[in-house]
Amino acid sequence: MLVYIVRRVALMVFVLWGVTLAAFVISHALPADPAAAALGNNAREEQLQAFRVRNGLDRPLAVQYGIYMARLAQGDMGASLRTQNPITSDLRQFFPATLELTLGAVVFALVIGLPLGVVAALTQGRWPDLVARTFALLGGATPVYWLAILALNVFHEKLGWLPGPGRLDAYSLPPPVKTGLVTIDSLLVGDREVFVDALRHLILPGLVLGMYSAALLTRMTRSALLEVLSQDYIRTARAKGLTRARVIGQHAMRNASLPILTVLGSLFGSLLTGAVLTETIFSWPGIGGYATTSAISLDFPAVMGVTLIAGLAYSVVNLLVDLLYAFFDPRISFS
Amino acid sequence: MKAVLTATLSLALLSTAGAQSSRQSTLVIGGDFSDLITLDPGVSYEFSGSLVTGNLYDTLVAYEGNNLSTLKPRLASSWTVAPTSTGSRLTFKLRDAKFSSGRPVTAADVVYSVNRVINLKTPSSFLYTDVANLKVGSVSAPDAKTVVMDIPKTANPNIVLALLTFNIGGVIDSTEAKAHETNGDFGSAWLKDHSAGSGPFMLNRWDRSAQVALDVNPNAFRRSVNIKRVILRYMLESSAQQSAMNSGEIDVAMNYTPDAFRDVVAAKKLKSQKADSFMLAYLGMNSAKGMPFEDARVREAVRYAIDQDGIISGLLQGLGRKTQTIIPIGLAGSDPKIYYPYDPEKAKALLKAAGKGDGFSVDFFVSTGSCAGGVPCADLAAKVQADLAKVGIKANIKQMVNSELLTAYRAQKAPLVQVSWSPDYPDADGNGTPLADYNAKSLAWRNGWHNADASKLAQSAAIETDAAKRLNIYKQLTALMVKEGPFSILYQPSRPIVIQSNVSGFNQNANGDVQFEKISKK
Numbered sequence: 001m002l003v004y005i006v007r008r009v010a011l012m013v014f015v016l017w018g019v020t021l022a023a024f025v026i027s028h029a030l031p032a033d034p035a036a037a038a039l040g041n042n043a044r045e046e047q048l049q050a051f052r053v054r055n056g057l058d059r060p061l062a063v064q065y066g067i068y069m070a071r072l073a074q075g076d077m078g079a080s081l082r083t084q085n086p087i088t089s090d091l092r093q094f095f096p097a098t099l100e101l102t103l104g105a106v107v108f109a110l111v112i113g114l115p116l117g118v119v120a121a122l123t124q125g126r127w128p129d130l131v132a133r134t135f136a137l138l139g140g141a142t143p144v145y146w147l148a149i150l151a152l153n154v155f156h157e158k159l160g161w162l163p164g165p166g167r168l169d170a171y172s173l174p175p176p177v178k179t180g181l182v183t184i185d186s187l188l189v190g191d192r193e194v195f196v197d198a199l200r201h202l203i204l205p206g207l208v209l210g211m212y213s214a215a216l217l218t219r220m221t222r223s224a225l226l227e228v229l230s231q232d233y234i235r236t237a238r239a240k241g242l243t244r245a246r247v248i249g250q251h252a253m254r255n256a257s258l259p260i261l262t263v264l265g266s267l268f269g270s271l272l273t274g275a276v277l278t279e280t281i282f283s284w285p286g287i288g289g290y291a292t293t294s295a296i297s298l299d300f301p302a303v304m305g306v307t308l309i310a311g312l313a314y315s316v317v318n319l320l321v322d323l324l325y326a327f328f329d330p331r332i333s334f335s
Numbered sequence: 336m337k338a339v340l341t342a343t344l345s346l347a348l349l350s351t352a353g354a355q356s357s358r359q360s361t362l363v364i365g366g367d368f369s370d371l372i373t374l375d376p377g378v379s380y381e382f383s384g385s386l387v388t389g390n391l392y393d394t395l396v397a398y399e400g401n402n403l404s405t406l407k408p409r410l411a412s413s414w415t416v417a418p419t420s421t422g423s424r425l426t427f428k429l430r431d432a433k434f435s436s437g438r439p440v441t442a443a444d445v446v447y448s449v450n451r452v453i454n455l456k457t458p459s460s461f462l463y464t465d466v467a468n469l470k471v472g473s474v475s476a477p478d479a480k481t482v483v484m485d486i487p488k489t490a491n492p493n494i495v496l497a498l499l500t501f502n503i504g505g506v507i508d509s510t511e512a513k514a515h516e517t518n519g520d521f522g523s524a525w526l527k528d529h530s531a532g533s534g535p536f537m538l539n540r541w542d543r544s545a546q547v548a549l550d551v552n553p554n555a556f557r558r559s560v561n562i563k564r565v566i567l568r569y570m571l572e573s574s575a576q577q578s579a580m581n582s583g584e585i586d587v588a589m590n591y592t593p594d595a596f597r598d599v600v601a602a603k604k605l606k607s608q609k610a611d612s613f614m615l616a617y618l619g620m621n622s623a624k625g626m627p628f629e630d631a632r633v634r635e636a637v638r639y640a641i642d643q644d645g646i647i648s649g650l651l652q653g654l655g656r657k658t659q660t661i662i663p664i665g666l667a668g669s670d671p672k673i674y675y676p677y678d679p680e681k682a683k684a685l686l687k688a689a690g691k692g693d694g695f696s697v698d699f700f701v702s703t704g705s706c707a708g709g710v711p712c713a714d715l716a717a718k719v720q721a722d723l724a725k726v727g728i729k730a731n732i733k734q735m736v737n738s739e740l741l742t743a744y745r746a747q748k749a750p751l752v753q754v755s756w757s758p759d760y761p762d763a764d765g766n767g768t769p770l771a772d773y774n775a776k777s778l779a780w781r782n783g784w785h786n787a788d789a790s791k792l793a794q795s796a797a798i799e800t801d802a803a804k805r806l807n808i809y810k811q812l813t814a815l816m817v818k819e820g821p822f823s824i825l826y827q828p829s830r831p832i833v834i835q836s837n838v839s840g841f842n843q844n845a846n847g848d849v850q851f852e853k854i855s856k857k
Contacts, residue, residue: 030739037738039458040380042759042769045776047461083372085527093543152578164584165575167545170363170566174542283570285544293369296704298738 001326005319012315016308020072023307024065027300034298038081055081068304077308078301082294087305090290095309096180097167098279098286102271104206109213109267114260116214117221122248124226132218139215148208148281155204162204165283169197205282209275213267220263224256231255257328265321269314360563362838362854365570365579366589368547374538375526376505377451380458382847385502387547387567390851392505392532393557395427395445395482396496401611401844403761404667406496410440410506410533411482416496422487423800425495429480433554434508435530435537442476447509449474449484451521459503462759467495491764491798498760507531535559535852544569549851560840560855573709580605580833586856587841588833592709593652596831609654610830610843613663613761616655616707618719618823619744619752623783627697627750631819632689638675638823639682640726646718647826650710655826660813661770663827665845667802668763668809674817682726694727700744700752702737707755708828715825716753744781755828761846763809767793771816782821789815 034057035048052058056067071078077087120132156164167182168174172194175185183202186194228234229252237247276288287306294302326332370381376388397409408414411427418424432440450471453463463469468490475483486495498504511531512522522531530538535557536549547567551559568585570576573595576588591599600607620628620637628634638659647655662669686692701716713734720730730751735743743749756778758765769777772793773785789812796808816822834841837857843849 030736031742032736032739033742033745034738036741036745041741041754041756043458044461044465047458050456097545149574152575156584157578157581160582164579164582165570166568170546170568170584171358171361173539173548174545281572281575283545283568283572283575285542285569289369289544289571296736296738 005323008319008322012312012319015315016311019307019311020069020304021065023304024061024068024300027295027298027303028061030298032298034081034300037296037298055079068301077305080294080299080302082297082299082302087301090302091287091305091309092180094285094287094290097182097284098272098275098288100167100181100183100202101205101209101275101279101284101286102268104202105210105213105271105275106264106268108206108210109217110264112210112214113217114221116218118225118248118253120218120222121225121229129222132222136215136218136222139211140219142211144208144212145277145281147211148205148278151204151208152281163197163201165281167198167201167284168194169201172197205278205284208282209271209278213271216263216267217260220260221256224259225252228252228256254328258325261321261324261328265317268317269310272310272313357564359856360561361566362562362564362587362851362856363566363568363585364587364589365568365576365585366587367571368567368569369544369571371541371543371547373523373527374530374541374547375523376502376507376532377448377455377521378457378459378523378526379502383567386847386849387549388502388505388532389534389848390536390549390565391530391534391538392502392507393432393440393534394501394504394506395499396504397500398761398844398846398848400842400850403665403845406500410445414496416492419485422485422490423492425484425486425492427482427484429482430556432533432556434511434533435552435554436508436511437554438508438510440506440508440533441479442482443479444509445482445506446474446476447512448505448507451507451512452503455521455523457523459501462498462501462503466490466498466760489798491800493800494760494762494764494797497762501760505532505534508533535850536565539564555852557850557852559852562851562854562856565851576833580835583835586835586838589830590709591831591833593650593654593831596654596833597652599833604836606834606836606838608832608834608841608843610832611656611665611845612757612828612830612847613665613765613845614707614755614757614828615658615661615663615766616715616753616755616825616828618825619749619754619778619782620821620823621747621750621752621783622821623747626783627695628821630689630691632685633691634821634823635675635818636682636685636689636726637723637728638817639678639685640722640728641719641823641825642677642722643824643826644677645722646715650714650718651708651826651828654708654831655828658827659817659824661766661816661820661822661824662763662809662813663758663766663845666758666761666763666766668767668796668806668813670810670813670817679725686727691727694729696729696731698750699730699732700740700749701732701734702740702753703734704737706753708826709831712753719753719825747781747783749781753825763805764793764797767796767809767812770822771812771820779821784821786815786819789820 035051039047039051079086080090116132120129123129155162175189175191175194178185178188182198183195186198237251275286276292279286279288291306368383371383372381373379374387376392379388393410395411396406399407410429410432412430414427416423416425452460453471468487473485508531515522515525517524528541535552535555537552539548539550541547549565551563573590573592576590577595579585580588599605620634622628643657647657656664658664659674660670702712704712706712706715716732720732723730744752768775771779771789773779774790792808792812796805799805832843840854
């Protein structure tokens with residue numbers, strides 16, 4: 001088990017190195033000058049040149065990459081060209097918001113997708129199944145930005161049930177930053193009001209972002225469970241006189257959970273990086289907006305940083321999923 | 336687990352009881368503040384940065400409200416300009432004022448604040464070093480209440496005074512800045528997200544990409560009417576701003592799209608303002624040898640061909656003003672005359688005279704995203720393309736991200752480009768030199784347009800201190816530029832401001848400044 005983890009981590013480092021190389025090459029492909037992007041339209045030539053020298057942009061690309069990697073090996077991701085802040089502090093600032101939103105979306109996807117899938121599988125061909133399948137179809141086909149604007153318009157503007165854009169109400173000052181997750185931070189200082197406010201702000205963007213995943217989970221759960229329910233051992237279990245609930249809960253779900261887990265893992269990864277549109281419309285200060293701004297302004301170090309952290313998140317989630325496999329299916333072993 | 340979940344969800348759906356009293360004294364502004372990089376007045380060079388720092392720091396002199404031609408006292412209660420053998424001497428007498436820390440504002444703080452910007456080589460340092468020709472030591476403090484600034488003949492004291500009104504002229508509590516200095520940075524790392532000024536507000540905290548929270552400064556001499564806290568909330572999308580305005584979550588919105596703004600004006604439920612700007616949206620025509628716009632008549636043809644009224648009424652829904660010369664409306668030196676009424680026939684005749692009667696095609700560089708006045712660049716380009724097509728000019732739109740476009744433009748490689756320009760300081764020279772003087776290596780240079788007369792006029796206007804003489808020079812320069820120059824001005828955009836009906840005193844001037852202390856909420 002431990003050997004397996006070490007091997008996987010070594011592989012992860014190798015993959016991430018590949019990611020840095022690809023990101024570096026791609027982000028330098030645009031025929032544009034990052035100094036001009038950072039300093040803007042009015043900047044003078046001598047300012048641009050000073051900026052290039054100060055940030056090492058005047059050196060050959062290979063040298064720039066070498067310097068970047070040498071620094072990265074020491075845990076230094078360099079400084080943002082646009083904000084001149086260390087990338088590590090930028091990521092620390094923006095990543096938690098995205099993580100919080102993504103966790104919210106995953107929770108919603110599970111709460112909606114799993115029960116719907118189970119109900120659909122058990123009522124195959126009847127109306128609940130039809131409802132679930134319709135939802136799976138619509139939820140998977142609705143464009144996120146359209147859903148986001150609609151949700152804001154209906155639930156915030158028209159009905160006033162839920163708050164608008166942002167992570168907190170404008171009138172409540174955010175709690176001191178500890179984890180960067182507003183929900184957790186507000187609990188840490190025991191501020192119930194802010195905690196509730198943060199949760200309420202999480203509902204709409206979380207639902208919008210989680211909608212596609214919920215639809216996918218519904219489909220996956222339904223088909224995985226149907227697959228399992230037609231197996232012999234289920235019939236055996238039923239024949240032994242076990243209640244239907246126990247058969248489904250203990251025997252069927254346990255085996256159906258593997259494909260569901262796989263989907264959940266890849267979903268989590270794609271949600272982390274796919275939150276850009278949701279974040280933009282809900283003015284959610286996460287990594288998505290940061291990545292977009294950085295890409296548009298040719299902020300290479302920032303783009304590299306975002307790419308790395310996304311790659312890392314993907315790898316870690318994948319590893320966790322593989323390890324959970326063993327937990328659910330004793331036949332899988334890592335030795 | 337289930338119990339916890341139910342409890343959480345039911346909690347979440349309960350409306351939070353926000354403190355109503357604080358709502359009364361809190362002003363919430365929704366806008367696109369994504370350009371905010373630092374709140375250090377000496378470093379910030381972005382629109383949002385100026386907007387915020389103008390309320391955290393005081394400058395020696397300032398413009399009040401929409402009057403951007405009369406300097407008013409701020410930290411300096413009076414000032415004099417006297418000629419010297421080497422140039423001129425500006426002497427400022429300071430009023431009694433206190434920083435938010437409670438320390439008095441002294442002449443030493445002013446000297447420190449100027450020298451700091453020169454030493455730091457910030458994006459805006461060139462205003463002091465290149466435009467005002469200041470060096471460390473140019474500014475001195477004979478006593479605690481007197482500041483003396485010596486400038487050489489190459490700098491115009493009026494322009495120096497004008498740029499002192501910018502956030503670069505914000506006076507910093509030097510004791511505070513020195514206390515937070517790391518590696519000789521004059522406290523700029525700390526001042527990124529802390530404030531040390533004497534302005535009407537002080538920084539509570541800045542959550543990047545989320546919000547900036549300002550609290551009223553109890554020591555300020557510019558007293559806020561009844562607002563104790565100002566929150567600037569990042570809302571990049573017009574749709575989000577509209578939602579939040581309609582639900583009453585924000586008090587002011589700054590980035591409605593032209594269409595959404597038109598609806599607000601029509602509905603009359605909310606207050607609306609068209610705030611002026613000094614920005615000019617324009618077409619740059621590359622006039623270098625062998626380029627399609629080498630012949631001045633072709634450039635004139637373009638100016639006749641562009642339907643400015645159609646752009647302003649259609650695309651901008653009135654959020655823009657019509658002007659054709661290089662100095663924006665509102666600055667002394669601007670010329671309101673319409674030299675080129677929309678006339679496609681005249682354009683065709685000019686093209687014919689220039690030997691291009693059969694028309695020609697040209698690559699048209701256009702940015703992605705939003706252009707001046709909040710109109711999508713692609714929509715504006717489509718309109719320009721259609722106007723040019725009517726006279727036989729085929730503009731092939733090449734859309735690219737702004738940074739790529741800027742790089743090509745800076746390298747004189749843009750045949751025809753759709754961009755905008757804002758002056759660095761509210762003075763005609765902020766446009767005169769870059770747009771007319773090839774030697775400044777700015778816009779005239781980028782368009783390969785070299786005209787010795789224009790350069791001479793721009794240079795002499797820059798240092799002319801006699802107001803009447805100066806206006807006369809600008810009159811000649813604008814007339815020359817409008818006829819010969821490489822630009823076709825499209826419009827001067829206005830900013831759409833939407834305000835709740837219970838808020839009064841919100842006003843954004845053409846510089847983009849808003850004095851938060853003048854705003855009150857019922």
